[in-house]
Amino acid sequence: MNQTRxxxxxxDEGLREALVDTLALAGYQWIEAESAEHALVIMKSExxxxxxxxxxxxxxxxxxxxxxxxxNWPKIPVLLMTLTPILKMQSRRCVKVRLIIWQNPLRPKCx
Numbered sequence: 001m002n003q004t005r006x007x008x009x010x011x012d013e014g015l016r017e018a019l020v021d022t023l024a025l026a027g028y029q030w031i032e033a034e035s036a037e038h039a040l041v042i043m044k045s046e047x048x049x050x051x052x053x054x055x056x057x058x059x060x061x062x063x064x065x066x067x068x069x070x071x072n073w074p075k076i077p078v079l080l081m082t083l084t085p086i087l088k089m090q091s092r093r094c095v096k097v098r099l100i101i102w103q104n105p106l107r108p109k110c111x
Contacts, residue, residue, distance in 0.1 A: 002027045005046075009039040009053035009065065010081075019052065036060035040068060048076065055082035 006028050010016035016032055023030045031046055033039035037060055039051065051069060055062035062080050069078055 003029065004049045005029045005031065007031050007033060007039055007042060007046075007048040007051045009033045009036060009051060009057075009062070011035055011054060011057040015054070036062065036065035036068075039065060043069070043073060043076075051076060051078045053078065053080055055080050 006023055008016055008019045008023070008030055010019060010032075011034055013034070016034065020030045020032055031042055031048065033042055036053070036057055039053065042048075043051075051065075053062045053065055060068075062082070066078050066080060069076055
């Protein structure tokens with residue numbers, strides 16, 4: 001079993017379940033949060049090695065979560081997933097860190 005602890009932050013329950021199931025099948029330890037705010041609460045009390053988060057969420061979004069994590073836990077890597085087209089994301093220019101955005105492969109393509 002892999003000892004890496006992954007914090008999965010996804011407000012869509014079905015997608016969050018698919019992500020944690022995939023991590024479990026691969027032998028990773030995981031913790032799940034249904035919001036960015038919940039993720040920050042978890043990070044104050046749990047040790048995590050990486051955060052995997054959606055970008056578009058109600059309340060605090062994934063980019064705000066990324067900024068907060070980099071301020072408080074600068075060495076923890078963050079992987080962001082989104083369905084938002086990359087060009088729209090790049091135009092936001094609000095994150096001053098190396099940012100690689102992974103378009104979420106778990107959501108079906110629409111129209």
